[in-house]
Amino acid sequence: MRTLIATRASRLLDLLHAGRWLGPLVMRLGFGYFWLETGIAKVQHVAGFAERFASWGIPFPLLSATVSAWTDLIGGALLMLGLFTRLISVPMLINMVIALVLVVSRDISGLDEYVESSELTYILILFWLLIAGPGKVSLDTLLARWLGIRTRD
Numbered sequence: 001m002r003t004l005i006a007t008r009a010s011r012l013l014d015l016l017h018a019g020r021w022l023g024p025l026v027m028r029l030g031f032g033y034f035w036l037e038t039g040i041a042k043v044q045h046v047a048g049f050a051e052r053f054a055s056w057g058i059p060f061p062l063l064s065a066t067v068s069a070w071t072d073l074i075g076g077a078l079l080m081l082g083l084f085t086r087l088i089s090v091p092m093l094i095n096m097v098i099a100l101v102l103v104v105s106r107d108i109s110g111l112d113e114y115v116e117s118s119e120l121t122y123i124l125i126l127f128w129l130l131i132a133g134p135g136k137v138s139l140d141t142l143l144a145r146w147l148g149i150r151t152r153d
Contacts, residue, residue, distance in 0.1 A: 024135025025082075031125055032079030035092070039073025056103050071095050079129070082138020089130040096123045 042049045046066055053061035053068075071091050078088045100119040108114055134140045144151050 021136035024132065025137045027125070028079050028082055028085070028129070028134055028138070031129075032076045032081075034076065035072045035079065036076030039069055039071070039076050042069030043073055058098075058102060068095055079134075082134035082140050083143075085134035085138065085140050086130050089126045093123060093126045093130065096126065 042065070046062070046069055049069060050062040050065035053065045058064050072095070075088045075092045078084050096119050100114075100117065100123065104117050104119050105114075108117065114120055141151055
């Protein structure tokens with residue numbers, strides 16, 4: 001019985017291992033689309049977005065809102081493509097840390113509320129993309145191979 005379980009579990013793990021490229025691809029496409037869509041809305045309504053920044057006490061609200069909006073839009077598109085994934089994760093991470101510290105933390109009273117915040121989830125996903133990279137099915141991987149850079153995917 002133990003051998004049967006081990007054999008079947010090994011086959012299942014081999015199957016999942018063969019499809020490991022799918023996880024980063026699906027994550028990038030879904031997460032990137034979310035940011036692309038958010039960025040488009042912010043760029044189209046940057047004046048209203050800047051008013052919210054001003055009400056939160058964020059310095060240079062129009063400039064800050066514009067940079068934030070374009071970071072979301074361009075970052076979302078690049079994440080979906082898997083192009084410059086690690087590079088774009090840095091300004092997106094900064095954007096989310098600022099949102100968490102300057103805006104969200106005002107309404108949070110404990111650790112549980114921090115852990116449950118959307119912004120922390122976004123920070124964790126962006127950190128994962130920064131460290132793990134875009135995965136095998138990405139323009140980053142194609143570009144690296146074309147340039148002769150050895151990848152681990």
